[in-house]
Amino acid sequence: MKFFSYESKFSQLLLKLCYACYLNLLWFVCSLPIVTMGAATTALYYVTLKIAENREGDITQQFFQAFRANFRQATQLWLVLLALGGVLGTDIYVLRHLAATTTGLPAALLTLALALVIVACVVYTLVLLYVFALLARVENTNVAMLRNSLLMSLRYLSCSICLVAIHGAMAIVVIRFFTPALVLGEGVCALVGSYLLSPVIRLCTREEGDMAEFTANRAER
Numbered sequence: 001m002k003f004f005s006y007e008s009k010f011s012q013l014l015l016k017l018c019y020a021c022y023l024n025l026l027w028f029v030c031s032l033p034i035v036t037m038g039a040a041t042t043a044l045y046y047v048t049l050k051i052a053e054n055r056e057g058d059i060t061q062q063f064f065q066a067f068r069a070n071f072r073q074a075t076q077l078w079l080v081l082l083a084l085g086g087v088l089g090t091d092i093y094v095l096r097h098l099a100a101t102t103t104g105l106p107a108a109l110l111t112l113a114l115a116l117v118i119v120a121c122v123v124y125t126l127v128l129l130y131v132f133a134l135l136a137r138v139e140n141t142n143v144a145m146l147r148n149s150l151l152m153s154l155r156y157l158s159c160s161i162c163l164v165a166i167h168g169a170m171a172i173v174v175i176r177f178f179t180p181a182l183v184l185g186e187g188v189c190a191l192v193g194s195y196l197l198s199p200v201i202r203l204c205t206r207e208e209g210d211m212a213e214f215t216a217n218r219a220e221r
Contacts, residue, residue, distance in 0.1 A: 023047055024187025026063050038078025043067035044190045046136040052194040070135055077131060077142055088124060091117045126153035129163045133197045138205055152204055159196045166192050
């Protein structure tokens with residue numbers, strides 16, 4: 001019976017999976033207008049980061065509290081990223097078709113341009129993986145959020161690769177093998193990712209605070 005007790009690791013795992021399913025539902029509903037997906041994702045990470053640190057409380061209250069508190073900035077960031085993603089996707093589509101129907105030097109130049117766009121897509125993906133989790137934890141300007149997200153993703157590249165693998169694995173499972181796994185979807189990805197992101201964000205914010213204190217002390221001298 002101890003295996004099924006509330007304090008057992010098995011019961012805690014099931015509880016967290018239930019949290020993930022519920023949060024995935026909240027995230028999906030709040031993302032339906034599309035323009036609110038940034039705020040919904042920020043709220044999702046706000047809760048999952050707390051769960052990863054064993055500081056969860058009322059899941060619903062925390063989700064909507066974070067949704068309202070970060071709505072403006074998260075929506076601004078999301079609209080910028082959404083527009084940029086549309087531009088990059090269009091560029092890849094156009095360049096691929098042009099390169100396929102062109103020969104000689106123009107084809108080589110188009111292939112080079114396509115490679116540069118693909119690199120830009122990789123950078124875009126890295127920023128997307130970090131920015132809303134970072135927004136859930138720290139206050140900063142939009143430009144600083146985007147810059148810090150990129151720097152963190154490059155500095156902790158192993159974490160970034162794991163985050164890509166988590167989302168990729170979930171997409172493959174849902175699309176290729178077991179569509180009902182969609183009920184877990186982004187909720188599980190955010191929860192598992194939060195166990196990786198929590199120490200990274202904590203370390204980076206501590207270092208930023210130490211640097212600010214060091215700069216202030218030097219200014220006082």
